[in-house]
Amino acid sequence: MGEQRAERADAARNRRAILGAAEELLRSHAPDEVSIERIAAAAGVGKGTVFHRFGSRVGLMRALMEERVRALGEAVAGGPPPLGPGAPPRDRLVAFLDAVVGVAARNGRLITAHDHALATRRHAEGRLTDNPVYLSWHAHVTSLIAEARPDLDADLVAHVLVGSMHNEGVARLLLAGESERVAAGMRAMAESLLR
Amino acid sequence: MGEQRAERADAARNRRAILGAAEELLRSHAPDEVSIERIAAAAGVGKGTVFHRFGSRVGLMRALMEERVRALGEAVAGGPPPLGPGAPPRDRLVAFLDAVVGVAARNGRLITAHDHALATRRHAEGRLTDNPVYLSWHAHVTSLIAEARPDLDADLVAHVLVGSMHNEGVARLLLAGESERVAAGMRAMAESLLR
DNA sequence: ACAGAACTTGACCGACGGTCCAGTTAGGAG
DNA sequence: CTCCTAACTGGACCGTCGGTCAAGTTCTGT
Missing domain, CATH: 1.10.357.10 (Tetracycline Repressor, domain 2)
Structure with a gap:
């Protein structure tokens, strides 16, 4: 159970951006109006990144x-x-x-x-x-x-x-x-x- | 509020078949494994018919x-x-x-x-x-x-x-x-x- | 400066609910 | 029995979306 190598700085920045964008979109829209692509766009990253980070x-x-x-x-x-x-x-x-x-x-x-x-x-x-x-x-x-x-x-x-x-x-x-x-x-x- | 004209006999037969097939499939599968196409196939009708009947x-x-x-x-x-x-x-x-x-x-x-x-x-x-x-x-x-x-x-x-x-x-x-x-x-x- | 791991990306895929309309058929009127 | 038409049928087609992937880019420890 060794400690994982820490997340790279750019990756951490993107994680925050994605989390923030998702939260913001969810504040004003119903969940079925908030697709992953939309979240990715709002966070300024590609869709693939979202799946890479969160599965x-x-x-x-x-x-x-x-x-x-x-x-x-x-x-x-x-x-x-x-x-x-x-x-x-x-x-x-x-x-x-x-x-x-x-x-x-x-x-x-x-x-x-x-x-x-x-x-x-x-x-x-x-x-x-x-x-x-x-x-x-x-x-x-x-x-x-x-x-x-x-x-x-x-x-x-x-x-x-x-x-x-x-x-x-x-x-x-x-x-x-x-x-x-x-x-x-x-x-x-x-x-x-x-x- | 006039009484609707009764459903045609073939339509009624298909309604029963669809309802029965759906029930049967749901008995043995999780809901997300039971698509409308599958129900239609099991009922022996086309997918369009299901939507025509049930919206x-x-x-x-x-x-x-x-x-x-x-x-x-x-x-x-x-x-x-x-x-x-x-x-x-x-x-x-x-x-x-x-x-x-x-x-x-x-x-x-x-x-x-x-x-x-x-x-x-x-x-x-x-x-x-x-x-x-x-x-x-x-x-x-x-x-x-x-x-x-x-x-x-x-x-x-x-x-x-x-x-x-x-x-x-x-x-x-x-x-x-x-x-x-x-x-x-x-x-x-x-x-x-x-x- | 460099190697290579970590990360990024967007085109692409498969699945599915729902639409559409051309073709078929039930079943009442005459 | 025949005919007419409203009702019904079916399956090709569409748009959307979650998820995949291979190729290119960028960190970061040494």
């Missing part, structure tokens, strides 16, 4: 997502309660769902775009539930539920809760700026559920 | 879905309690979710295929939340929740519950034959939620 459309979206989500992951693993360790599971779950809704709201169509990429992939490439972000969110929620309500099917309930970030009805509210309403609703559900 | 890939999937869901809709509107009117909302919701999980389990990849068609559509054609089936399920669940728990955001919670039938984590359990587990989990959630 596929799904890979690009995944990279975009991981970038936007890193801070939350760190806060959960080692930050202060109630997000980090130390608080009771019910409070941690409420705080976590709040944070997740916040991320989803701030990043508009990103999750939608990732799901869209998954649905339109040409070559098999794993499922939503193989996505590292989904996986870690689901694992976290599962363990909190299992701790607070051992009688529930934690795995399933976690899918329902985390999966709602990939739910069109919910996504529409988020895009419409009603993130506070979504956060409140999720909070109410979490509180009803963990009793 | 688009989404239209075909929608027709398939509505066919498989009609009985449930009738039971909800006019059947005996607890599915039909008369029972308390909590019981009706539990019964309804049970029935919905049953439909989803019995029809394997159908819902997935419908969502896939929506995601890969070439021309705008409405969203999941415009689908008559989704719409009616969501409306029903919303009204039951609103009646039993006026303090909850019924619309949002209904999206989360109904949307889980379109959730990959849940769909995988269903495909794996664990529908009893899904039903039990949904039941537990519904009971925790409506108190």
Whole structure:
């Protein structure tokens, strides 16, 4: 498992340019209007470069997502309660769902775009539930539920809760700026559920 | 609003053949392996005929879905309690979710295929939340929740519950034959939620 | 300064949903 | 039974898009 040789400077510059262009385009267009060629053009690189860097459309979206989500992951693993360790599971779950809704709201169509990429992939490439972000969110929620309500099917309930970030009805509210309403609703559900 | 002239006999025969072929192919293949051309070939008709009958890939999937869901809709509107009117909302919701999980389990990849068609559509054609089936399920669940728990955001919670039938984590359990587990989990959630 | 690994590029490919229209056929009117 | 026409059929064709690749270019360690 030797350390890989570092990325060349020009390559790193292009990676940033591509990520930035994709983010910008996704801010103002639906995912199916944002082809890879368009992203490449906006980034000032060739289409081949995008695939060289990210492997596929799904890979690009995944990279975009991981970038936007890193801070939350760190806060959960080692930050202060109630997000980090130390608080009771019910409070941690409420705080976590709040944070997740916040991320989803701030990043508009990103999750939608990732799901869209998954649905339109040409070559098999794993499922939503193989996505590292989904996986870690689901694992976290599962363990909190299992701790607070051992009688529930934690795995399933976690899918329902985390999966709602990939739910069109919910996504529409988020895009419409009603993130506070979504956060409140999720909070109410979490509180009803963990009793 | 005049009554349309009835469908010609050969057209009706082909409609059945297409629906049957699609269902059969979906039983044993992932949605992205089932192109319209393949369905047409299996049905023994030309590709053009499929589009003439159903308008688009989404239209075909929608027709398939509505066919498989009609009985449930009738039971909800006019059947005996607890599915039909008369029972308390909590019981009706539990019964309804049970029935919905049953439909989803019995029809394997159908819902997935419908969502896939929506995601890969070439021309705008409405969203999941415009689908008559989704719409009616969501409306029903919303009204039951609103009646039993006026303090909850019924619309949002209904999206989360109904949307889980379109959730990959849940769909995988269903495909794996664990529908009893899904039903039990949904039941537990519904009971925790409506108190 | 140089070698060679890393990177870039855009023409090209295959797949697929959807369109179109020339040709065929059902089935009611007379 | 014949005829007329609206309904239906089918498959060649189109545009788009994700992904590939071989040939050329540019870093960068020595």
